[in-house]
Amino acid sequence: MKRLWNWFRPLVLLALIGGLLRARQARDASVARTSRRFEREVAAERELVEEAEDTLPEPTIWPLALAVGIFMGLWGIILGTFFFGLGLLLCLVALTAWMNILLHDQHDYLKLTPHEPWRSRN
Numbered sequence: 001m002k003r004l005w006n007w008f009r010p011l012v013l014l015a016l017i018g019g020l021l022r023a024r025q026a027r028d029a030s031v032a033r034t035s036r037r038f039e040r041e042v043a044a045e046r047e048l049v050e051e052a053e054d055t056l057p058e059p060t061i062w063p064l065a066l067a068v069g070i071f072m073g074l075w076g077i078i079l080g081t082f083f084f085g086l087g088l089l090l091c092l093v094a095l096t097a098w099m100n101i102l103l104h105d106q107h108d109y110l111k112l113t114p115h116e117p118w119r120s121r122n
Helices: 002-055 062-078 081-110
Strands: none
Touching: 062 081
């Protein structure tokens, strides 16, 4: 029996090594496919971020002023009419200024071009 095992031991070891090598190659191929897919997803996400950066308005202080106005208005219910009025006034000013900025920025993003009917025909 020992003599038979001496003949088969190198074959068994070669089979184990071959199986390990095939498993490693399969894993490497899987990792390569996954990394290529990940790179495509990252590239697509970068394009979306760049498009979003082109369309987002500039940051302003008015959302913070609106939040402070709401806070003061709610505390004004407890503390008195002065703080309530001040908070309401701050809310109105902040909301008006913020919407004014957003509406004026929207016109910049439209980038209208004049209609040229002669260019549409070939």
